[in-house]
Amino acid sequence: MQGTRVYLVRHGETEWNNSGRYQGHSDVALSSKGRRQAELLRERFRHISLDGVYSSDLSRARETAATIAAPHGLEVNTVTGLREINFGTWEGLTYQEIIARFPREWEEWRQDPGNRIVPGGESFQQVKERVWEAFNGIVRxxxxxxxxxxxxxGSLRTLICAILELDLTAVWRFRLDNTGVSIVDCYDDKHILVLLNDTHHLETLGGPDGSGIL
Known part of the structure; x- marks a missing residue:
């Protein structure tokens, strides 16, 4: 039985990742380091067969995807449903600034990310629903x-929780680094997580630093 192999990739680093600012729907470009990460990822994928390339419509994801797609002669199909969580009034703020200005909302969101809506933004349940719909449409x-x-x-964390049928509190239980690669094999009756957050292509940069969890 032949499945559909999906390589899941988080975009390269941005300056907001580096400074710990929550980006959400803000269209923040890749930093010079992020572009170098994408170039290293391009070399990793150069000899891997790809039939299609999809990305969020935000530039940091789109540019990462285009860098990888170029040697394959593939166009990037942008899908709005793959966007990051909308952080509303938290966008552009650091973790420290958020907990200082929104201590109650922050704690409620951390404890129940599936149901608590970020002020002016989304809950992770809302993100999971739109990302899952987009993902399944692409796989079909x-x-x-x-x-x-x-x-x-954030959007990839919710997707992995959906694939593994995990409660959304599990989004805090694993890392997805900038340009980390995960693999999912999709069949009619199940999806199988084959690889999670592999970053060996970043070894020449000293490996991932974990900056900017979202």
Missing amino acids: QEKGRSILLVAHG
Whole structure:
């Protein structure tokens, strides 16, 4: 039985990742380091067969995807449903600034990320629903093929929780580094997580530093 192989990739680093600012729907470009990470990822994927490339419509994901797609002669298909969580009034703020200004809302969100809505933004349940719908639509369209999907730390976490049928409190239980690679094999009756957050292509940069969890 032939499945659909999906390579899940988090975008390269941005200056907001580096400074610990929550990006959400803000369209923050890749930093010079993020572009170098994407170039290293391009070399990793150069000899991997890809039939299609998809990304969030935000530039940090789109540019990462385009860098990887170039040697394959593939266009990037942008999908709004793959966007990062909307952080509303928290966008552009650091963790320290958020807990100082929104201590109650922050704690409620950390304890129950699935149901608590970020002020002016989304809950992780809302993110999971739109990302899961987008993902399944892509898999149906690309059935039996090998595809690359570039998105964001938060949106990919919710997707992995959906694949593994985990409660959304599990989004805090694993890391997804900038340009970390995960692999999912999709079949009609199940999805199998094959690889999670592999970053060996970053070894020449000293490996991942874990900056910017979202």
